[in-house]
Amino acid sequence: MSTFYDEVQGLKKRYPDWRSAALPALQLAQEKHGYLSPEALRECAEALGTTPASCEAVASFYDMLHLAPVGRHMVEVCTNVSCALAGAQQVLENFERELGVTAGGTTEDGEFTLRPIECLGGCGWATVVAIDHHYRTHVKPEDVPAIVQELRGG
Numbered sequence: 001m002s003t004f005y006d007e008v009q010g011l012k013k014r015y016p017d018w019r020s021a022a023l024p025a026l027q028l029a030q031e032k033h034g035y036l037s038p039e040a041l042r043e044c045a046e047a048l049g050t051t052p053a054s055c056e057a058v059a060s061f062y063d064m065l066h067l068a069p070v071g072r073h074m075v076e077v078c079t080n081v082s083c084a085l086a087g088a089q090q091v092l093e094n095f096e097r098e099l100g101v102t103a104g105g106t107t108e109d110g111e112f113t114l115r116p117i118e119c120l121g122g123c124g125w126a127t128v129v130a131i132d133h134h135y136r137t138h139v140k141p142e143d144v145p146a147i148v149q150e151l152r153g154g
Contacts, residue, residue, distance in 0.1 A: 004032060008047035018048055022058045026065055035066040063117055071106045071113035073151055075099070076130040077139075078120040086126035087141060092116055094144035095129075112151070 002010075007028060011021040025044050026036060033040040036059050041052040048055070059065040063076075077083075077092045092103055092114075099112050106113040122128035125137030131151065139147070 004043060005047045022048060022055065026055060026059050030065060035069050069106065071111050073112045073132055075112055076115045076117040078128045079116040080119040082123035083126040083128055088127045090141040091127050091129065091139055091144060094141045098144055098148040
């Protein structure tokens with residue numbers, strides 16, 4: 001059975017420069033730990049042959065990498081201009097109400113993290129909401145209660 005270190009060494013071999021392996025290595029560490037804790041960043045840095053600060057610099061740039069614990073379900077509402085014009089703010093506010101958490105937060109039970117996100121690349125299908133990396137398009141504020149009920153298994 002290969003270790004995390006061994007897996008990162010395999011990633012490094014795919015690229016002419018080890019820095020190109022940083023993003024896939026961080027994704028691998030996040031899969032292992034659930035998020036990029038200081039311990040996960042140290043482990044990643046050791047395997048890459050760099051510093052934890054270097055790993056954190058990369059991780060802090062990308063929305064899909066998490067430096068703090070996140071909920072079991074990730075709900076991301078696009079708030080960029082196309083979605084904003086289609087009512088993204090109201091969609092986000094309805095998710096806040098239905099989940100009982102403010103944007104950027106995680107519910108007390110650890111089930112949901114709600115995040116506004118800059119762009120999900122679906123401008124023609126606004127408002128776009130990504131739930132656990134699956135896109136929902138043309139989401140309206142009135143759709144939110146049914147979506148949350150579905151997520152809660154009801």
